[in-house]
Amino acid sequence: MNIFDRLFDWVKNIIGGFGGEFVQKISLSSLDLENCNGVATSDGFTNTCEICVALNKTVFKSTNSPTFIHPNCKCIQVPTTLSSPSLIFDMRKITDYLFIDKNKSRMIKSMGYYPEDAQYLYDYVSLNVKKEFVKGNYILKNLNKNGQHFQINYDINGKREHANETFQCYAGCIAYPNGKIKIATALVKI
Ligand SMILES: [Zn+2]
Numbered sequence: 001m002n003i004f005d006r007l008f009d010w011v012k013n014i015i016g017g018f019g020g021e022f023v024q025k026i027s028l029s030s031l032d033l034e035n036c037n038g039v040a041t042s043d044g045f046t047n048t049c050e051i052c053v054a055l056n057k058t059v060f061k062s063t064n065s066p067t068f069i070h071p072n073c074k075c076i077q078v079p080t081t082l083s084s085p086s087l088i089f090d091m092r093k094i095t096d097y098l099f100i101d102k103n104k105s106r107m108i109k110s111m112g113y114y115p116e117d118a119q120y121l122y123d124y125v126s127l128n129v130k131k132e133f134v135k136g137n138y139i140l141k142n143l144n145k146n147g148q149h150f151q152i153n154y155d156i157n158g159k160r161e162h163a164n165e166t167f168q169c170y171a172g173c174i175a176y177p178n179g180k181i182k183i184a185t186a187l188v189k190i
Contacts, residue, residue: 022179023062023077025055032056032177033147040145048074050145057177058148059085061136066148080179085130088182094118094125098187107189112162125186128154129171133181138173147174147182153190 029048033040033056040054048056051068052075059082060066098104099115113121132138132152141149151170158165172185 021061022059022080022082023065024057024059024080024178025052025065025075025077027052027056027075029053029056033058033174034177034180038146038174038182040147046074051143054143054145054147055175058175059179060148060175064136064138064140066140066143068143082134082179085133085179085181087126087129088176088180089122089126089129089186091118091122093183093186094122108187110162111156111165111167111189112159114160117159121187124156125154125171125183128152128156129173129181129183133173141172147176149174149184156187 027048028046029043029052030046031041031043031048031053033054036053040050040056042048042050043053049070052073055066055068055075058066059080062077062079065077095115095118098108098121099118129152132154137152139151139153141151143149150173152173153168153170155166156169157163158167168190169187170190171183171187174182174184176182
């Protein structure tokens with residue numbers, strides 16, 4: 001990367017971090033993770049790599065955003081706001097996984113939860129993921145053609161015989177365009 005590219009990136013980041021709590025990454029490509037059905041492809045038309053397509057239109061806190069950068073990257077970051085992210089969260093992540101998978105069902109039972117609590121868990125995880133993301137409480141993980149993965153930690157109280165216990169958990173998420181969050185893994189006990 002030459003000095004001008006460096007300077008350009010530096011100015012872009014200053015502008016991106018200025019004034020807005022959140023920043024949105026904008027690429028020249030019309031492709032994004034959502035219209036690529038969750039697997040980004042490079043865009044030969046605008047010469048945009050698959051990672052920039054995966055990040056296209058995603059929204060993060062300016063102080064906690066993906067640092068992916070490469071020479072001649074045409075993507076910019078613009079300040080934006082985000083008060084209530086929407087979710088892609090399939091109830092079956094709870095009903096057909098947490099209560100079905102052998103290890104997961106043992107884990108969830110050890111917290112006092114039963115299949116009839118599925119809706120409660122769904123709502124609880126939804127609320128906490130949105131709330132913590134807006135506060136910037138997320139940990140960036142892998143970035144690949146499947147998107148920018150991140151982890152959101154939250155506490156949840158046990159139920160029934162475990163009602164007096166609090167459990168530290170996390171959700172595994174992926175950033176979709178316009179601040180939308182896909183919850184890939186709803187609940188993992190830490
Ligand atoms: Zn790129």
